Structures are given as structure tokens and as C-alpha cells.
Amino acid sequence: MEDDSGAAIHAPLAGPAPSPDDVRRMLAGVIDPELHLSIVELGMVDDVEVSPDGKVKVKVALTTAGCPLRGQIKSEVQSKVRGLPGVTEVDVEYGEMTQEQKATAMQRARWQAREDAEPTEVLATTRVLAVASGKGGVGKSSVTVNLAAALASRGLTVGVLDADIWGFSVPRMLGVEGRLGGAEGKIHPNTVEVPNTLDTNGPAGLLKVVSMGFLVDDEGTALMWRGLILTKAVEQFLNDVRWGEMDYLLIDLPPGTGDIQMGLARMLPQSELLVVTTPAVAAQRVAVRVADMARRSYLKVVGVVENMSEFVAPSGERFAVFGEGGGKALADEISAPLVAQIPLEPSLSEGSDTGRPIALSAPDSPAGVAFHELAAQLVDDLAPPIEMAGCTARILELADQAAAKT
Known part of the structure; x- marks a missing residue:
């Protein structure tokens, strides 16, 4: 031998x-x-x-x-x-x-990952969705904010963590101002109550928002931070913020695959990823790297969101300004579903500038409908089964998918 x-x-x-x-x-x-x-x-x-x-x-x-x-x-x-x-x-x-052996190994690895994860203020019952993109300019933050608003309008409590430390924009997009409060050594998120449009007799929804924008004197202030400091900032947002009970926590990640993304995978291994891209081939190719980062970090990609899928003119006429097919091509390549195609319309960008998310200000608009349909999918069709919740050993699932393609 x-x-x-x-x-x-x-x-x-x-x-x-x-x-x-x-x-x-x-x-x-x-x-x-x-x-x-x-x-x-x-x-x-x-x-x-x-x-x-x-x-x-x-x-x-x-x-x-x-x-x-x-x-x-x-x-x-x-x-x-x-x-x-x-x-x-x-x-x-x-x-x-065998398939049975892989399923058993996934279950064992899942619980081990949970045990090894560092404790945070995010409760284990909170579903964590990280919104990622391969490059800037694809509307990732807009997707985060409007999806959070759509979920909250269903009477849910939704946290929004603006982890894009350099490029924070969530406070402006949600129209939330003011410094973060605190007591007993813990930071308290800023909150926004959202009317329940799903059940008018039901409880109102609630947004809990944390962003670097609440800690600087002016939104024009540049944060010239690198590596360890960036990761420590995110750690503080997870460990020192009194998040309390939430149905969802949406994390607006910075573009690309860097320290913050890797730190998140370590601190919140139960996170699932929504990858945002546009129909353009360039955006789609870069977004593949985000999916690869998720694979290497054992995070599940719950779906692909194609933003700016088409331009909707005031007349209702539609134009494929940025091309077609990028979202579907990305979804096929990374073996994840294409969960939403968000059209580009003037009121969408206006809402982001004025702090009035289109999911709340114009829920019946094409983009508003798309965000509410995405929220419904996440709550109903894309909800993780109880036995799979929190699974982080995704390498086996991806191996199955790769084997199925060959």
C-alpha cells in the first residue's frame, strides 16, 4: 500500500x-x-x-x-x-x-454550527435574510428597504440592519431620523410603525432600524475604516443592540465579498442570502461571486432578485432598458430560484429619495406589487421547513445540486 x-x-x-x-x-x-x-x-x-x-x-x-x-x-x-x-x-x-447519508450529515452539521456560533442579541427565532450584490448600483438597498416595508405591512416585526458601513443609505430611504437611544449598556433601534394592510383589524407592523447613519453628525461624513474596524462595527450592531423579538432581520450588506460578509457568516450562521442583480450581463457575472461566497460560508441562497428588470413609463408601456435575462441566467447558474423581477419606475427612485418606500406609498404600482409578492413568497412558499431552519452545512446541498446537473 x-x-x-x-x-x-x-x-x-x-x-x-x-x-x-x-x-x-x-x-x-x-x-x-x-x-x-x-x-x-x-x-x-x-x-x-x-x-x-x-x-x-x-x-x-x-x-x-x-x-x-x-x-x-x-x-x-x-x-x-x-x-x-x-x-x-x-x-x-x-x-x-447516499442521499440519506447526506441528509443525516446536514442535520448534524447544522446543529454543530449553531452551537459554535457566537451569541448575539438576535434571537434564534428570528429569520435572518442578508441582501447582497456583486457590485454597487443595482438597487440592493432599495430592495432591502421595500421588502422590509412590505413584510412589516403584514403585521410583522422586521429589523433592518444597514451593514453597508461606508455607503449607509437606509435612514434616508425609510425617512427615519434621530440618534440611536440606549439604556443599561444596550443600544435601542429606531422604530417605525407600519399599518397592517393584510389585516386591517390585526396588529400594526414594526420596523426596527439600525444604521451608521444614526451615529454620524451628517450623512455626508466619510467613514475611512478598514478590515477589523468594519467587522467590529457589525459585531457591535449584533451584540450591543437590544433587538428583542423580531419575525425577520434584513441585513443590507455592502456590495461584493469582504470582511463584513465573512463576519456575518461567522456571527449569524443561520442567515439566508437574497442576491440582487440587474438584467445586465456584467451585473449578473459579478453576482456569481456572491453566491460563491455563500457556498464557501455554508449560507443558503434563498433566491435571486432581478431589479430594474424593465422600465415602466407613466403610460404603462414597458422597456427593457438594461437588457433581458440576467436574473434568470444567474438563478440557473447558482441553482437558486428567481424570486422577483422588480420593474424600474420613477416613483420607486423618488420614494427612496424622500423616505417613502414604494411598497408603502404606492403598493398597487408595478414595483409595489412586486415587493409585496416577494414578501408573500418569503412568508409562505420560501419559508424554511422547521427541520431545516438554521441549517448552515450547505455544502452537501450544493453537492447534490452539482451532481444532479452531471
Whole structure:
């Protein structure tokens, strides 16, 4: 038997051959490099055979047949098993997990990720939706604000965290002013009550808003922060803000894939991603990187929002100003649903400038209807099943999707 470098894997015989159970106990110390759990706990050890002369054969079921980390797993398996007395040779064979094994591994990894996550003031019962884009100028903040308003108009309590520290714009778009208050060492969000349009006899909705814009003297103030300071600011918004009970927390991320996005995945591993793009090919190609970041961080992409899908003139005539098909192409490429196509109309941008989101000021307009339909989808059709809520081990789900395409 040879290892990946061609060297034979032997150990001096020092006693009787171990039992398969002895080998499995040693393999419990081999940690999957992506899911950070024991390969035994994840159900990746399919079979163990031990011959009387101490030759051990281990069959490892990988998440995908072409797992790029198979060599690392093999090396660690061999190293652990060679530590057992009586082992003369270690042979590692590969297989691929069944669908049932993958589902079980996802469940185990999900709870482990929850346990490992740092505690924050965001309750575990809050559904966290991070709104992301590959580049600026695609209307990501407008989508965040209007979606939050549409959800709140259903009588829900919705938090809005403006995590775009450099380019904060949520306060202006929502028409919210004033410094953040606080008591007992905690920051209190600014709040906006939203009439319940879904049930006029039901409770009003509530927006809880936190932004860097509430902490600077003027919205024209430039924040020349980098790396660690940016991440610390987001940590403070999650740890030091008394968010309280919320149905949803929408996080307006800065464009791209940087420190804030990575910090969010670490602090709120239950987050789901909405990726905003436009019909333009350039925006769509850049947005693919955001989906790749989500995959590497084990965050689920709940859907793609195509903003500025077409221009709606006052006459009702529609024009594909920025081209067509970018949202659908992105959704197909990253195996996520295209959940909304938001038209571009003058009142949408006017509402953002004046603090009157179109989802509230003109809910029957084409864009207003699109935002309310998106909110309804998230509440009904795209709501995560109870057994999947908070899942962060998305690598297995993505592996399934990749396998289905081949």
C-alpha cells in the first residue's frame, strides 16, 4: 500500500490486530475539513475491515466523488489508524454518500454550527435574510428597504440592519431620523410603525432600524475604516443592540465579498442570502461571486432578485432598458430560484429619495406589487421547513445540486 506520495503505509506489528471497533474509535478523531465534525459522527465511515495480520481497509464515503479534500482526509485516516498497536498496513477506499447519508450529515452539521456560533442579541427565532450584490448600483438597498416595508405591512416585526458601513443609505430611504437611544449598556433601534394592510383589524407592523447613519453628525461624513474596524462595527450592531423579538432581520450588506460578509457568516450562521442583480450581463457575472461566497460560508441562497428588470413609463408601456435575462441566467447558474423581477419606475427612485418606500406609498404600482409578492413568497412558499431552519452545512446541498446537473 502506498500513500499519495508513493510511500508505503506500514507500522511495526506490536501485538494482535485491532478490532473494527478499535479502528472506528480512532477514526472519531479525524475531522472533516469543511464541516468541522468527526467523519464517524458524519457517517462518512462506510466500512472497516481488519485482517488477522493487521491489514486495515477503511471505506470513506465522501460528500462528492470528486471531493478536492480527499487527499487530506486520506492522510489523516492513515495517520490515526497507524497509531493503533497491531496495524501493519492501512488502505483507504473512497465511495460517495447516499442521499440519506447526506441528509443525516446536514442535520448534524447544522446543529454543530449553531452551537459554535457566537451569541448575539438576535434571537434564534428570528429569520435572518442578508441582501447582497456583486457590485454597487443595482438597487440592493432599495430592495432591502421595500421588502422590509412590505413584510412589516403584514403585521410583522422586521429589523433592518444597514451593514453597508461606508455607503449607509437606509435612514434616508425609510425617512427615519434621530440618534440611536440606549439604556443599561444596550443600544435601542429606531422604530417605525407600519399599518397592517393584510389585516386591517390585526396588529400594526414594526420596523426596527439600525444604521451608521444614526451615529454620524451628517450623512455626508466619510467613514475611512478598514478590515477589523468594519467587522467590529457589525459585531457591535449584533451584540450591543437590544433587538428583542423580531419575525425577520434584513441585513443590507455592502456590495461584493469582504470582511463584513465573512463576519456575518461567522456571527449569524443561520442567515439566508437574497442576491440582487440587474438584467445586465456584467451585473449578473459579478453576482456569481456572491453566491460563491455563500457556498464557501455554508449560507443558503434563498433566491435571486432581478431589479430594474424593465422600465415602466407613466403610460404603462414597458422597456427593457438594461437588457433581458440576467436574473434568470444567474438563478440557473447558482441553482437558486428567481424570486422577483422588480420593474424600474420613477416613483420607486423618488420614494427612496424622500423616505417613502414604494411598497408603502404606492403598493398597487408595478414595483409595489412586486415587493409585496416577494414578501408573500418569503412568508409562505420560501419559508424554511422547521427541520431545516438554521441549517448552515450547505455544502452537501450544493453537492447534490452539482451532481444532479452531471
